[in-house]
Structure formats: structure tokens, C-alpha cells
Amino acid sequence: AQSVTQLDSHVSVSEGTPVLLRCNYSSSYSPSLFWYVQHPNKGLQLLLKYTSAATLVKGINGFEAEFKKSETSFHLTKPSAHMSDAAEYFCVVSASDTGRRALTFGSGTRLQVQP
Amino acid sequence: DTEVTQTPKHLVMGMTNKKSLKCEQHMGHRAMYWYKQKAKKPPELMFVYSYEKLSINESVPSRFSPECPNSSLLNLHLHALQPEDSALYLCASSHYRDTLNYGYTFGSGTRLTVV
16 A cells, blocks of 8 residues: 655745655555645646656756655755745656556645745 | 546536536557546546447446547446535546557546536
């Protein structure tokens, strides 16, 4: 079985300061991990993905995530927040043990960016 | 074309109405999905189609009826819905064999309100 836990339901930062959104996963097999972003009343956009290549993954809009197997974590970071980053962020896991082609979503983290 | 297109964007329907949601992609993806997303919650899987055949039905009530008429189209037929069915309905698609590595491409969703 696989699961994903997003440790913060809400994160608030000031514009220009770093962003850290935390995600821990559980999987019996080597997982693939994703971060998706959802702006209000919009669909989900893929930010970045980890698929057993480099552990430091670079995504769109300056976001990065580091896969740490020993900590079962896949935290999302950005050096400097922009107002347009305000949105809901989902950490997602997929693992080959399930035989399913569906992904498991975390509960989401709402990022608020203050001017 | 790297998009999943959903129509309509907004739909208001009565509890006795019959309506359909439409999803279209031209990326050659052979897996397509319907998700339901309530406010401030992650998406919940409803149905998975693989090569135009229904492969997963997550115990969805029969008032929701999916259909995949060809490899590019996915429909969700709605009949006798309840107010609690009001939600954002998201369609997604993926490569069948590479779901684990590539994740999904999501549409922008249909905002459904049942009155």
C-alpha cells in the first residue's frame, strides 16, 4: 500500500522569502513522486516529478524538490516566493506494487503569499 | 496538442435533469480518468479507462455513468444527481505504460452545481 502525508495544511510566507512545503510518503516499492499545483477554480498542473533518476528535481516556476529515501520525504522548495505562487499544492505518489494506474494524493497545502 | 479539454466549464442542473460532461485529448494517451474534487479537498478517483475499457470503478453511484467512445474522448453522463454531488469534476489522461513516470495531464475541470 502507499500513502502520502502533507505535514502542513496551510503555509503563509512573505513575497521574496523562501517556500518550504513538506511531504512524507509511504510505499512498499520504489515510488514515483509528483507535485501538482492548483490555482483557484482551475485544474491541476504538474510542477515536477521524481522517477528514480536524480534525487534533486527541478520543476517549473523555480520550484525544486529533493527525494530523501532515508527520511521518506519529498519536500517542495522555492528560494523566493512570488504572489502568483499562492495556490493549493498536492504531493502525489505512484508505486508499481498497486497494479493500478491511479495516483494517491496528499490532502493538500494551501500556500498564501503576503505582499 | 498537450492539453486535456473539458466542456462545459460550468454546469447547473436540477435533480431530475440528464446532462453529460465531455473530455477530449489528442496526445495519444490510452488511459483516461474521472476525478471528483470537493472544496478544499484533494481529488478523489471515480473511474479509470484503459484502452477504451473501464478498468477501475471506485464504487461510484450509478447516477454517474462513464463512457469512452474512442481513444480521444471520455464522457460522464449524469442523471438524478443530488445536491451533494456538486463539485469540480476533473478529467485526466496519461500514457498507459508510463503513468508511473509521467503522471497525468489534467483538464481544467467542470464546476457542477446541483440544485
